[in-house]
Amino acid sequence: MTGDGDAPGFGDITEAAARIGGLAIRTPLLGYPDLDARTGGRILIKPEVLQRTGSFKFRGACNFIGRLDAAARRRGVVAYSSGNHAQGVAAAAALLGAPATIVMPADAPAIKIANTRSYGATVVTYDRWCDNREEIAAKLARRTGATLLPPYDHAWTIAGQGTVGLEIVEQCDARGLRADAVLVPCGGGGLTAGVCLAIAATGAATAVHPIEPASFDDTARSLALLAPCPGTLTFAINRRHAAPGVAVDDDAVRDAMRYAWRTLKLVVEPGGAVALAALLCGRVAARDRTVVIVLSGGNVDAATYCGIVAGSADATT
Amino acid sequence: MTGDGDAPGFGDITEAAARIGGLAIRTPLLGYPDLDARTGGRILIKPEVLQRTGSFKFRGACNFIGRLDAAARRRGVVAYSSGNHAQGVAAAAALLGAPATIVMPADAPAIKIANTRSYGATVVTYDRWCDNREEIAAKLARRTGATLLPPYDHAWTIAGQGTVGLEIVEQCDARGLRADAVLVPCGGGGLTAGVCLAIAATGAATAVHPIEPASFDDTARSLALLAPCPGTLTFAINRRHAAPGVAVDDDAVRDAMRYAWRTLKLVVEPGGAVALAALLCGRVAARDRTVVIVLSGGNVDAATYCGIVAGSADATT
Numbered sequence: 001m002t003g004d005g006d007a008p009g010f011g012d013i014t015e016a017a018a019r020i021g022g023l024a025i026r027t028p029l030l031g032y033p034d035l036d037a038r039t040g041g042r043i044l045i046k047p048e049v050l051q052r053t054g055s056f057k058f059r060g061a062c063n064f065i066g067r068l069d070a071a072a073r074r075r076g077v078v079a080y081s082s083g084n085h086a087q088g089v090a091a092a093a094a095l096l097g098a099p100a101t102i103v104m105p106a107d108a109p110a111i112k113i114a115n116t117r118s119y120g121a122t123v124v125t126y127d128r129w130c131d132n133r134e135e136i137a138a139k140l141a142r143r144t145g146a147t148l149l150p151p152y153d154h155a156w157t158i159a160g161q162g163t164v165g166l167e168i169v170e171q172c173d174a175r176g177l178r179a180d181a182v183l184v185p186c187g188g189g190g191l192t193a194g195v196c197l198a199i200a201a202t203g204a205a206t207a208v209h210p211i212e213p214a215s216f217d218d219t220a221r222s223l224a225l226l227a228p229c230p231g232t233l234t235f236a237i238n239r240r241h242a243a244p245g246v247a248v249d250d251d252a253v254r255d256a257m258r259y260a261w262r263t264l265k266l267v268v269e270p271g272g273a274v275a276l277a278a279l280l281c282g283r284v285a286a287r288d289r290t291v292v293i294v295l296s297g298g299n300v301d302a303a304t305y306c307g308i309v310a311g312s313a314d315a316t317t
Numbered sequence: 318m319t320g321d322g323d324a325p326g327f328g329d330i331t332e333a334a335a336r337i338g339g340l341a342i343r344t345p346l347l348g349y350p351d352l353d354a355r356t357g358g359r360i361l362i363k364p365e366v367l368q369r370t371g372s373f374k375f376r377g378a379c380n381f382i383g384r385l386d387a388a389a390r391r392r393g394v395v396a397y398s399s400g401n402h403a404q405g406v407a408a409a410a411a412l413l414g415a416p417a418t419i420v421m422p423a424d425a426p427a428i429k430i431a432n433t434r435s436y437g438a439t440v441v442t443y444d445r446w447c448d449n450r451e452e453i454a455a456k457l458a459r460r461t462g463a464t465l466l467p468p469y470d471h472a473w474t475i476a477g478q479g480t481v482g483l484e485i486v487e488q489c490d491a492r493g494l495r496a497d498a499v500l501v502p503c504g505g506g507g508l509t510a511g512v513c514l515a516i517a518a519t520g521a522a523t524a525v526h527p528i529e530p531a532s533f534d535d536t537a538r539s540l541a542l543l544a545p546c547p548g549t550l551t552f553a554i555n556r557r558h559a560a561p562g563v564a565v566d567d568d569a570v571r572d573a574m575r576y577a578w579r580t581l582k583l584v585v586e587p588g589g590a591v592a593l594a595a596l597l598c599g600r601v602a603a604r605d606r607t608v609v610i611v612l613s614g615g616n617v618d619a620a621t622y623c624g625i626v627a628g629s630a631d632a633t634t
Binding site: 030050054303306 | 369
């Protein structure tokens with residue numbers, strides 16, 4: 001079993017799957033004839049929007065807190081995040097009996113602060129122009145003896161996210177399929193790294209493509225689950241195992257969100273829709289191939305969502 | 318095998334499952350911890366929004382057309398519908414090589430006419446104030462030798478919809494569960510009748526509750542998949558097998574659509590959300606029980622959907 005700070009291996013992912021099995025949802029792998037017809041490939045959707053708290057982040061948080069001993073759990077956990085990591089940590093901590101404190105910007109959308117509190121976490125706000133959230137979180141952790149949960153650059157977190165990849169392999173196996181490519185939304189790289197490790201262990205020639213947004217406007221930046229720079233562990237793993245990355249622009253992301261609404265009937269947030277966007281734009285070859293698309297999260301405020309969906313949602317494309 | 322006009326039996330449903338198996342999607346049975354916590358029960362969602370064409374109607378249409386012999390298929394099929402039945406028939410006919418003509422009101426939303434045409438069907442429009450759609454469809458059928466596909470009151474249609482019930486039984490069995498209740502959106506009663514027959518055959522004490530909207534305003538009426546009066550076959554089956562029905566009001570339906578958007582991350586139309594509404598309102602007992610909720614369809618225009626979702630979607634209830 002890998003210790004704190006080490007790079008994770010495949011064994012850490014199978015252990016994580018056993019550890020979080022009773023708590024995390026095993027999301028289905030869904031087929032959509034329209035996607036197959038449109039791309040000429042066999043497309044399978046892995047909707048982590050159906051995961052607890054609406055994103056894959058719950059898996060990593062649940063595995064991390066599950067690795068803490070009873071005394072450490074009692075002292076609690078601290079995280080800084082304005083988005084999906086906050087909700088994932090808050091929900092996992094509540095289920096595993098650890099008090100959670102989440103450091104969030106004071107001007108974060110009220111819905112995100114309310115959601116985080118609804119899972120029982122204490123929210124500490126900071127001024128994003130004047131304060132340093134890492135310092136605030138580190139100070140809190142020192143004072144209370146709580147454990148700081150990094151959003152992506154940690155072996156336990158990566159192993160938890162890797163259970164997405166493990167499930168993809170198992171669910172493809174159950175259908176007698178082997179994926180030619182898996183497209184994964186990528187920010188800090190924790191999900192990509194975990195999926196890479198799970199898939200590399202199969203020895204199959206499956207390409208794992210990290211997909212990133214080409215540009216963020218301010219709104220998208222505050223909504224996206226994506227973090228601006230890769231971690232040390234995640235970068236090392238992804239440099240070794242990942243296939244070429246693809247960047248998609250904002251218009252393509254909006255089109256993908258509308259497509260998900262109209263045809264997949266799934267609610268997807270901007271950062272969670274980038275892999276679907278790359279497929280629909282033809283940025284990754286799909287014809288005559290089996291391609292898995294991860295929809296990584298579905299948390300978005302109603303005004304933003306409806307602004308995008310009602311944009312040209314009644315087009316029949 | 319049941320002939321045209323007879324009441325269907327359980328054998329017709331298992332035959333339908335085999336017939337449509339390669340074409341219809343086996344929709345998953347999804348668990349959501351938030352629903353369990355909220356109701357005190359074990360709640361499972363059967364999302365027919367993920368079915369081809371976005372509703373269960375594809376199943377009945379596919380089974381019906383699959384029962385036609387080669388000559389009848391070549392002569393084609395006719396249906397009248399402004400909603401999900403139109404799309405279900407158009408898509409099933411295209412897959413099974415039958416030309417399809419759909420009689421739709423001239424003032425139906427452009428998106429619905431476009432969707433129906435996108436599956437390759439010919440659309441014939443009528444004036445809903447002056448013309449009789451049944452007569453138009455019957456005349457078309459007589460002239461061309463095409464077969465008229467009734468929306469719900471036919472053994473082959475009911476058997477196709479019954480595959481939803483068969484899958485619920487099999488998917489519960491696979492988890493070692495037996496449902497105490499199944500809540501089914503009900504209009505003409507074809508889906509309810511099919512689910513009743515599938516579940517009655519298990520001999521289990523599972524109550525199948527038909528759920529209807531208490532009232533329709535004009536908008537809801539044009540959107541809902543529900544038809545105004547039950548069929549002869551469906552009424553006979555449901556009177557014998559169904560548990561008490563429940564009617565839910567428009568506010569409850571809108572709340573359920575918002576809940577599905579925010580927490581389930583699924584897009585549901587008004588008529589498809591009535592069973593979820595009945596659960597969330599506490600109209601059917603769920604505490605300490607296993608309850609299956611069918612979300613029967615997800616086809617709704619963007620403006621209506623966003624008007625409902627953005628209504629008070631950022632409330633944390």
